Amino acid sequence: MTSRIYLASKSPRRREILAGLGYEICLLAPEASPASAPQTDEERRPGESARSYVLRTAREKALGAIRMIEEKKLEVLPVVSADTTVVFGETILRKPQSVEEELRFLELLSGKTHVVRTAVAVGTTEENLETVISESRVTFCTMTDSMMKLYAGTDEPYDKAGGYAVQGLAGAFITHIEGSYSGIVGLPVFETVELLSHFGRGLESLTAP
Numbered sequence: 001m002t003s004r005i006y007l008a009s010k011s012p013r014r015r016e017i018l019a020g021l022g023y024e025i026c027l028l029a030p031e032a033s034p035a036s037a038p039q040t041d042e043e044r045r046p047g048e049s050a051r052s053y054v055l056r057t058a059r060e061k062a063l064g065a066i067r068m069i070e071e072k073k074l075e076v077l078p079v080v081s082a083d084t085t086v087v088f089g090e091t092i093l094r095k096p097q098s099v100e101e102e103l104r105f106l107e108l109l110s111g112k113t114h115v116v117r118t119a120v121a122v123g124t125t126e127e128n129l130e131t132v133i134s135e136s137r138v139t140f141c142t143m144t145d146s147m148m149k150l151y152a153g154t155d156e157p158y159d160k161a162g163g164y165a166v167q168g169l170a171g172a173f174i175t176h177i178e179g180s181y182s183g184i185v186g187l188p189v190f191e192t193v194e195l196l197s198h199f200g201r202g203l204e205s206l207t208a209p
């Protein structure tokens with residue numbers, strides 16, 4: 001029984017979650033950085049719903065890695081990828097590119113409830129690729145201007161979807177969560193282990209001596 005998998009992600013959070021569960025994360029590109037995986041086009045297509053977008057992006061991240069495994073003739077193991085979006089209605093809040101954009105995001109989030117969706121894809125080939133979506137609702141307290149400025153002045157928001165990290169300082173602004181905490185952080189544990197179990201990487205692979 002093996003718990004060996006590939007992770008098509010440069011997100012340290014996703015790596016920590018999988019490693020914490022006991023998965024052995026194999027390198028996709030041994031000569032490059034451990035997290036290096038093919039880049040995915042993350043542009044939203046005209047008319048594409050927020051839900052379809054997050055699913056497609058997670059799928060494309062996995063497909064990029066699967067193609068690389070085939071080209072480089074690497075060992076075939078299940079690939080895990082994910083995409084997280086913070087959504088207001090149909091508007092997706094990306095990673096903020098500036099302090100000004102982050103302040104705009106915080107004004108939108110302040111005192112309201114929004115949706116966080118993380119899509120996970122797991123597979124070994126294009127034909128054998130499964131996906132799942134975890135959806136959570138996150139409520140922010142009403143933030144004062146000084147709270148917003150203080151947070152936007154830290155490094156925390158700038159590599160996070162929606163411009164905040166529930167697992168960091170932003171936890172101090174969040175009054176209520178409905179759904180999956182790990183899903184908001186970037187990889188929903190329940191759904192991911194469930195998908196991996198279809199590829200022989202379920203709980204028993206993590207607990208085998």
Ligand SMILES: Cc1cn([C@H]2C[C@H](O)[C@@H](COP(=O)(O)OP(=O)(O)OP(=O)(O)O)O2)c(=O)[nH]c1=O
Nearest residue numbers: 009010011083084160161164165166184185186
């Ligand atoms: C909302 C939220 C997002 N995030 C992170 C999770 C993801 O890493 C990131 C969303 O961006 P993604 O595009 O999903 O992922 P990524 O670019 O970090 O990594 P990769 O595409 O290589 O897998 O935001 C948190 O860490 N905490 C949070 O509370």
